[in-house]
Amino acid sequence: MTEQILLLDVDSKIPNLVLMKLSTYYKNKGCDVKLEKLGLDYYKESKDFVINAEDYNKVFASVIFTNNKDSFEIINCNDISIGGTGYDIVKKLPQEIDDCEEDYSIYPDNDISYGFITRGCIRNCSFCFVPKKEGMIHKYRDVNQIVKHKQVKFLDNNFLAYNGCEEIMEELIEKKIRCQFNQALDMRLITESKAELLSRVNYLGEYLFAFDNINDEELITKKLNLFKKYVPKDWKCKFFIYCNADMDIKDVLHRIHWCRKNKALPYLMRDVNCYSSVNRDFYIDLAAYCNQPSIFKKMTFDEFIVKRTKNIERQRKSSSLYEKKLPLGGEDK
Numbered sequence: 001m002t003e004q005i006l007l008l009d010v011d012s013k014i015p016n017l018v019l020m021k022l023s024t025y026y027k028n029k030g031c032d033v034k035l036e037k038l039g040l041d042y043y044k045e046s047k048d049f050v051i052n053a054e055d056y057n058k059v060f061a062s063v064i065f066t067n068n069k070d071s072f073e074i075i076n077c078n079d080i081s082i083g084g085t086g087y088d089i090v091k092k093l094p095q096e097i098d099d100c101e102e103d104y105s106i107y108p109d110n111d112i113s114y115g116f117i118t119r120g121c122i123r124n125c126s127f128c129f130v131p132k133k134e135g136m137i138h139k140y141r142d143v144n145q146i147v148k149h150k151q152v153k154f155l156d157n158n159f160l161a162y163n164g165c166e167e168i169m170e171e172l173i174e175k176k177i178r179c180q181f182n183q184a185l186d187m188r189l190i191t192e193s194k195a196e197l198l199s200r201v202n203y204l205g206e207y208l209f210a211f212d213n214i215n216d217e218e219l220i221t222k223k224l225n226l227f228k229k230y231v232p233k234d235w236k237c238k239f240f241i242y243c244n245a246d247m248d249i250k251d252v253l254h255r256i257h258w259c260r261k262n263k264a265l266p267y268l269m270r271d272v273n274c275y276s277s278v279n280r281d282f283y284i285d286l287a288a289y290c291n292q293p294s295i296f297k298k299m300t301f302d303e304f305i306v307k308r309t310k311n312i313e314r315q316r317k318s319s320s321l322y323e324k325k326l327p328l329g330g331e332d333k
Contacts, residue, residue: 002030002031002032003026003029003030003031003032003057003058004031004032004034004055004056004057004058005022005023005026005031005032005033005034005056005057005058005059005060006034006036006051006053006056006058006059006060006077007019007022007023007033007034007035007036007059007060007061007062007106008036008038008051008059008060008061008062008072008074009035009036009037009038009062010038010040010061010062010063010064010068010071010072010084010086011038011039011040011041011042011063011064011065011068011086012037012062012064013064014110014112014114014153015102015104015106015107015110015114016062017102017114017115017155018062018083018084018093019035019060019062019106020102020103020104020106020107021093021097021098021100021101021102021103022060022093022097022100023035023103023105023106024100024101024102024103025096025097025100026058027103028100031057033103033106034056035106035107036051038071038072040065040068040071040072042065042067042272048071048072048073049071049072049073050072050073050075051072051073051074051075052075052076053074053075053076053077053080054075054076054077056077057077057079058077058079058080058081059074059077059079059080059081060081060082060083061074061080061081061082061083061084061087062082062083062084062087063082063083063084063085063086063087064084064085064086065086065272066085066086066087066272067086067272068086069086069087085129085133089129089132089133090133101145102114102115102148104148104149111149111150111151112149112151112152112153113146113147113148113149113151113152113153114146114152114153114154114155114182115141115145115146115152115154115155116140116141116146116154116155116156117139117140117141117142117143117146117154117156117159117162117168118137118138118139118140118156118157118158118159118162118165119134119135119137119138119140119156119157120134120135120136120137120138120157120158121134121136121137121157121158121161122136122137122158122161123158123186125212127212127242127244127271128157130157134157137158137161137162138162139162139164143168143171143172143175143177147177150178151178151179151204152177152178152179152180153179153180153181153182153204154179154180154181154182154183155182155183156181156183157183158185158186158189159181159185160185160186160189160190160194161186161189165194166193166194166197169194169197169198169201170197172201172202173197173200173201173202176202177201177202178202178203178204179201179202179203179204180203180204180205180208181208182208183208184208184209184210184239184240185198185207185208185209185210186209186210187209187210187211187220187223187224187227187239188216188219188220188223189223190223190224190226190227191226192226195226195227195229195230195231196230198227198230198231199230199231206235206236206237206238206265207227207231207236207237207238208238208239208240209237209238209239209240210239210240210242211239211240211241211255211258211259212240212241212242214251214254214255217254217255217258221258221262224237224262224264234263235263235264235265235293235297237264237265238264238265238266238267239255239259239264239265239266239267240267240269241255241256241259241266241267241268241269241290242269242271243268243269243270243271243274243283244270244271244273244274245271245273245274245276245277245279245283246273249279249282249321252268252286253322256268256286256290260296265293265296265297266290266291266296267290267291268283268286268287268290268291270283270287279321281314281317281318282317282318282321282322285305285308285309285314285318286301286318286322288304288308289301289304289305289308301318301319301322302319302322302323305318305319305322
């Protein structure tokens, strides 16, 4: 009797690379494979899921966000394997499975390739699992092993830290690969040659960078000015702005204000503790403002909050938090 395999995608926002590799591996062994997506969000939802796996011989579940590790239960199967960064940062695929190509057929609506050229990172950010999980930066895959569609989003965590990154960019340029480094590049590592090469890559959308630490402002400003020698268009750079509820809001707003001043887009990356903060509504309003480019470029926060909600008390509280914490250097206009 043919073995039945269930792949459980708990909370991936893009096709899950591990589950696609598992699909290839077990299909090659003659098994029937089914994917089920729970679609959980970054923060824990009130509804828990019970998955009845009585029809399956094996179940493999992948959890990306730690907050979702206890949001589901798999019953009626004796062979269950759960992994992913949100569940266990140490657990890895056996090499023979990791070497498999991804089976994109289990995500039939997808038309973009995803993958890592490099794994690991040279940084040690307090909020990031990558150094503990993957170690220092190292080569993982060749470009031609990743690209299966007309567009590709690379998931490298610090591509510019890899010694061979310029040669890889030259390959991307030569092959005219339409791509984006989706997890953000490290602006602090921009050099004249890296900026020039990036400007010639057939790039998708904005160039994504990160501005996580206010202490890096001087260096990031210097490097952004260098990058703009080759990519001068306003709003062509987007910066991930990490925040959590324990940070001084002034710190977060200073980085957002810096983005406006430099004609760069912010994207607010909220820690899960923002959702349980006493200022929860403000963080939601701020993210809605920052993460919609057409709004951020045209409106002040005060103009936005009046249009966003008819709740006068919420308008007043969000505006008050924003204005009282507005950084030195002028009004947000």
